[in-house]
Amino acid sequence: MSAFSAQAAGPTADGGGVLAVVRRGWRALAWYVTGVLGESDYQRYVAHLRRVHPDAVVPTVREYWRERYAEQDANPGARCC
Amino acid sequence: MRSPEHVELVRNNPDLPPVAVIDRRPMTPGKKLVFAVIAVVAAIAWALIAILRGESVNAAYFVVAAIGTYIVAYRFYARLIEYKVVRPRDDRATPAEEHENGRDFAPTDRRVLFGHHFAAIAGAGPLVGPVLAAQMGYLPGTLWIIIGGVLAGAVQDYLVLWLSTRRRGRSLGQMIRDEMGRIGGAAGLIGVFVIMIIILAVLALVVVNALAESPWGVFSVGMTIPIALFMGVYLRYLRPGRVSEVSVIGVVLLVLAIVAGGWVAGTAWGAEMFTLEPVTVAWLIVGYGFLASVLPVWLLLAPRDYLSTFMKVGTIILLAVGVLVAQPAVQAPALSSFAIEGNGPAFAGSLFPFLFITIACGALSGFHALISSGTSPKLVEKESQLKLIGYGGMLTESFVAIMALVTAISIDQHLYFTLNAPASLTGGEPASAADYVNGLGLAGQPATGAEIQAAADSVGEESIVSRTGGAPTLAFGMAQILGSFLGGSAMTAFWYHFAIMFEALFILTTVDAGTRVARFMLSDTLGNLGGPLRRFRDPSWRVGAWICSVVVCGLWGAILLMGVTDPLGGINSLFPLFGIANQLLAAMALALVTVVVVKKGYLKWAWIPAIPLVWDLAVTMTASYQKIFSPEPTLGFWANHNAFREARDAGETSFGTAADPAAMDAVIRNTFLQGTLSIVFALLVLTVALVALWVCVKAIRAGGLPTSEEPDSQSATFAPAGLVSTDAEREVAAQWTAYYEENPDKLRAGTHA
DSSP: OHHHHHHHSOSOOOOOSHHHHHHHHHHHHHHHHHHHHTTTHHHHHHHHHHHHOTTSOOOOHHHHHHHHHHHHHHSOOOOOO | OOOOTTEEEEOSSTTSOOSEEEEOOOOOHHHHHHHHHHHHHHHHHHHHHHHOOGGGOBHHHHHHHHHHHHHHIIIIIHHHHIIIIIOOOTTBOOHHHHTOOSSSSOOOOHHHHHHHHHHHHOSSHHHHHHHHHGGGOHHHHHHIIIIIIIIIIHHHHHHHHHHHHTTTTOOHHHHHHHHHHHHHHHHHHHHHHHHHHHHHHHHHHHHHHHHTTOHHHHHHHHHHHHHHHHHHHIIIIISTTOHHHHHHHHHHHHHHHHHHHHHHHHSHHHHHHHOOOHHHHHHHHHHHHHHHHHSOTTTTHHHHHHHHHHHHHHHHHHHHHHHHHHOOBOOSOSSOHHHHHOOOSSSOSOHHHHHHHHOOTTTOOTHHHHHHTTTGGGTOSOGGGHIIIIIIHHHHHHHHHHHHHHHHHTSOHHHHHHHHSOHHHHTTSHHHHHHHHHTTTOSSSOOOHHHHHHHHHHTTOSOOTTOOSSHHHHHHHHHHHHHTTTTHHHHHHHHHHHHHHHHHHHHHHHHHHHHHHHHHHHHHHHHHTOGGGGGGGOTTOHHHHHHHHHHHHHHHHHHHHHHHHOTTOHHHHHHHHHHHHHHHHHHHHHHHHHHHHHHTTOGGGTHHHHHHHHHHHHHHHHHHHHHHHOSOTTTOHHHHHHHHHHHHHTTOSOBTTBOSHHHHHHHHHHHHHHHHHHHHHHHHHHHHHHHHHHHHHHHHHTTOOOOOOOOOOBOOOOOOSSSSOOHHHHHHHHHHHHHHHHOGGGOOTTOOO
16 A cells, blocks of 8 residues: 555655755656556556455465457547547 | 534534534635735737747747646636536445446546546547647647537536446437437437448548658557567466566567667668558558457557557656646747638638648547546546546546647648648659649748758658658657657657657547447447347347448448558548547537536526537537538539539549549549448437437426436445545545444445545
């Protein structure tokens, strides 16, 4: 859960100093890029499962992506010109 | 908490913090001043663009005019649409919240969703169209991209997104059927399919024209396939889920492939192996489309999509920085004679309607309606965010189109027409091309064959004569702009092939995803016919998938080959068809929006979608009419068809641009198909427009009609509306953070400010 909130909760504040600013910027960038590319979707899914279906089996990363691509296989999305 | 005047906080559940902030505060004097200054600066930039002539027009003016106009439009026009038409209710749960399953329905941070949505709508379209339209001068294109973006394209994207969000993320075709009945729905479905096929064919044609006779381009673009396969295997077996890691590796490999392309093309064996005829490249792309359609997504499609997203954002930023740093001088006239006489070499037809057809993406693109319905509505957290995603996303794409236009108009005019006139006019050789462009009466120094060859050498290409399709022109302009401050002339060839690579990457991503979507549309339609065909509905039935893939690739492949072998130069006749198709799709989407707005009883505000609809119908119907009925053979498909037929019947063995009887037969065949397609498109859209009109009249008589909107469901979450949270939103977000700290089990993704 803690890893999830660090990644999904957006850029968060921590301390001052140049290093902290750089770290914050890097974290914000990583949060954004993983969000747009869909990398953080796994954490999002696991968080959803834990919250709504606490009894459900949580898939591993590997299983999650296999299923996800299988889903994309069956429901293709268009890309624009 | 402090709740300032004119700010209303809405609660659905007294135990929970507010779910919505309704902010009706008037603008502060400070903000008014800021917007006034932005408006004045934009107006000055517009005035400079409109009044100044010659090389004193600086490319930076275009950037300032565009951004200023976008800001004012977003703040005032988009807000008017929001207040009067969309009327977002943040106490209502969006599909993402109501049906949340952590997968396709998942509340997503608005900034992330903006990036996601933009990556899905932006492709090669806004880069190619403006480049071709530059033959008419810079003023008409600039006006249409910015004003069209603000009043038409962004309105369409925003409102379709709104409709789909209120309907659980249903697709455009489905919504047309729900709101306009079965006839309208059927016309919409067939229209979407046919339009998709022509769009795939024309985009593939752009790639063929960029890669043919270019060993460097063929090698580096070809390398994207093994790179994508490697990424797919890496993600599946080595490090699953490490998407950004593998994307960075992929981008590094991609850059290496571009550099290696230069070496390979420099060797004798490389030049021999990778110098391909246009027809060969076309067959390879058709084969690629088929493979991408039948191979599993994880192996080829998904990794390519990651690469494409990375490159898209990176290159667009690079281009924007390039234009601002290099500030190239504008070489094109404000308005060229081709705009008035309609005899331009890149595409035929006069300013109205053909400028508005050629620049589709970037000003008004019907394809966006397919993207706006479906994925993004299932991810948005709050209805009030739709303005940022839909309207804001389209303005960003419009800005990309302005960048492409600026790049094209800063190229030397003689070189521009050398690149964009078909070989039947330039003769295909530097010397003959120089003679041709010098006869056009362009501004600036006349060109010599040696200069044209030197320009080709500077970008590492065999020739730049008649490299139509827009991609080589944009790449050439980008190489000059980027080379002027990044690496100088030594790097120009690298930047050229970098630009070719990313355009090909975008287009191939659209082609492979589009082939798949069209394949599914076909198998669904076949399956719905029932009987033994019902089996087609099963997506895991491999034989069905193969049959439908062959049919879809065959359809667009046939049009592609027709374009490649067309003696008139395929872009010249096919690009207008592409623009017409794209904007007819927009007409369908805008008709749907208008119908819903009238049905909901917002008749007074129906002009908001009706203005772009009427304009778009006027443009596309005039263009279709001219393409079908014009007696001018360069413009009308049937006039050309008949002229060639008569020549053949008279026993002639060469006619016009066709040098032999086989070429004459090709023209007769192609013009027949193009003319038929024009008629089909026009009829489909007229059907949808007439049904829309009929439903609107019915709704007005009845004083409003029920729509297929989903019933309300209460929201139990909060998220800010705009890119930056307001003070009131921040306070509510803080209340939610405190609430979640007390109740960590209630925490959900993406609900933070």
